[in-house]
Amino acid sequence: MVSYFWKTSTFFDDFKKELTSNTIQSIKIASAYISIKGAQYLKETIEALNLTAENIEIYCSSSFNEHEPEKILKLLSTFSTVYIVNEPFLHTKVYEIHTEDLIVTYSGSANLTEGGLFNNFELTVKSESTKNQLEEFWDDLWQLCIEVNEEVIALYQQYPKEVLDEITQKKIASIKKQLNTVYEKQCTQSYYPDLKDFYFNVADYSILAEKYWEDGSSAIRLQRKDTQKKLFTLNEEIEPFAKKLDLYPHYRPEHLTSGIDPSPFNFYRVTGIWMRYGKDKSELDFFGQKGFGEKSSPYQQFHKHACLQLSIGSEGLNVGMFHSTASDGVDRGHVDDHWYEVKQKIENIYNDITGYEFVWHIYSNxxxxxxxxxxxxxxxxxxxxxxxxxxxxxxxxxxxxRHYDVDDERIKTERNIINEVYETFEAILPLYKAMTFRIPVDVR
Known part of the structure; x- marks a missing residue:
């Protein structure tokens, strides 16, 4: 059944009638513009329905009102969940009522303003269906939205109320840019579970997401620095333990972790941050005496050798064995040169490394x-x-x-992580020894 409304007030009168004559489960409204009186009329209309804010969703454009936006958002937030679409501009006017049996939809030109509801010559189409014809529309709209909270309301308190000129236009542009930042933050928070009690939090993981890989800005670097400091703290206990296993961090303290800035060494992408424990410097010196630089021997560089590793990426932590770089991997060469001996060692220890969920990866960086x-x-x-x-x-x-998802209880606390590193290093150590060239301690 389809009905049309164009005479003043008739659409909103019918909307109120539907609300009072049915058992309402939820309401959704998308309106480009909202006025304080429009918000007040809506609140008064639905006050008797005993619906919670989660059952009433209101979507509006970022420019929904130029005079008192923060006041309107505060009012709407008292009885509904409010969303703002910053980009692209939302021009839709849809009012949808979910009853026990039907979905009643009004769509047309009427905004949630006094003019749209009562004074203007608007055209609104009413339809009724047992199926949610606009489900995909609401899903797509929600993906674009910023949920209004205290942070968003505070931004709208800065919204210029004087006549628009170049200065106020710049101020509005600045607010829209800040809204985009809020949008990105909310998207990140919705992607990750609640990690407030975890050692590594959402910021630690999200900053390593693909969209930030090539970002060398100071803000991103500061967050990577915070994550790196957490690794440094873990190292205070891991390093003494690793040394008992005859494993050592990078011989230069400034290289305890991988780099946190995009550079030629990481293909200008920071995809993760890791700490490695491998050969002693005296073992590296065996392959070449020169240090870093254009003429240095690549074989002396720490990363050319196999090691045990703890790393953090956007999806969680990884602990295990790093076997070889893409080129000039010392221990890949060792395995090739001593294949039959290494093969026998692998056969002998293979059962010892099962049961830990280890996965061997061959990866093109x-x-x-x-x-x-x-x-x-x-x-x-x-x-x-x-x-x-x-x-x-x-x-x-x-x-x-061995991979740990971000919300894995085994990596919840600093102590948990250290214990997992201990267990994993000891578990993978037989494979490391089988596939790695080591100089005996007594002849180093």
Whole structure:
């Protein structure tokens, strides 16, 4: 059934009639513009329905009112959940009522203003259906929205109320830009679970998301610095433990973690931050005496050698063994040169590394692409050996990791993380020893 309203007040009169003659479950309204009187009329109309704010959703444009926007948002927030669409401009006027049996929809030209509801010559179409014909519309609209909270209302308190000129236009543009920041923050918070009691929080993970990989701004760097400091704190306990396993951090303290700035060394992308524990500097010196620089031997560089690693990325933590860089990996060469001996060692210790959810990855850093992977728990020693020989090759990074999702209780606290590192390092150590060239302690 379809009805049309164009005479003044008739649309809103029918809207009120539907609200009072049915058992209402929820209301959704999308209006480009909202006035204080329009908001007051709506509140008075639905006050007797005993609906909670979660059952009433109101969507508006970022320029919904130029005179008293913060007052309107405060009023609407007392009885509804309010959303603002900053970009693109929302020009829709839709009023939808969900009853027990029907969905009643009004769409047309009438904004939630006194003029739109009572004074203007508007055209509104009413339809009734047992199906939600606009479900996809509301879903798409919600994806664009900023939920109004105290932070958003505070921004609208700054909204200029004088005649629009170049200065006030700049002020409005600044507010819209800040709204975009709020939007990004809310999107991030909705993507991640609640991590307020976790050692690493949403900011630590989200700053390593793909959209920030190439970002070298000071604000992003400061957050990476905060995350890096948390790794430094973990290292205070991990380093002494690692040394008992004959594993050592980078011999230069400033390189305890990977870089936090986009650079040629990470293909101008900060995809994660990690700490590695591997060979002692005396072992690295065996491969070349020169330090960093254009003429330095690549084999002396710490990252060219296998190590055990703790890393953080946008999806959580990874702990395990880093086997080889894409090129000039010392221990990849060692495995190739001593394949039959290494193969036998892998067969002997393989069962010892099962049960920990280790996954071996073959990854192209240059292309940012996973080339192949092997789940240690799901295969046999021979299947892993066949996988390694087929896929581990120059041009790809190679590593075996145990993954922890961001909300994994095993990494909730600093103590939890350290204990997981201890357990994982001890579990993967036999494989590390089997596939890594080490100089005996007594001859270093």
């Amino acid at each position: 240059r292309e940012n692409r996973l080339h192949a992977y092997f789940a240690i728990d799901s295969g046999t020693a021979q299947e892993f050996i066949d996988f390694y020989r087929k896929y581990d090759m120059d041009g790809f990074e190679s590593f075996c990791m």
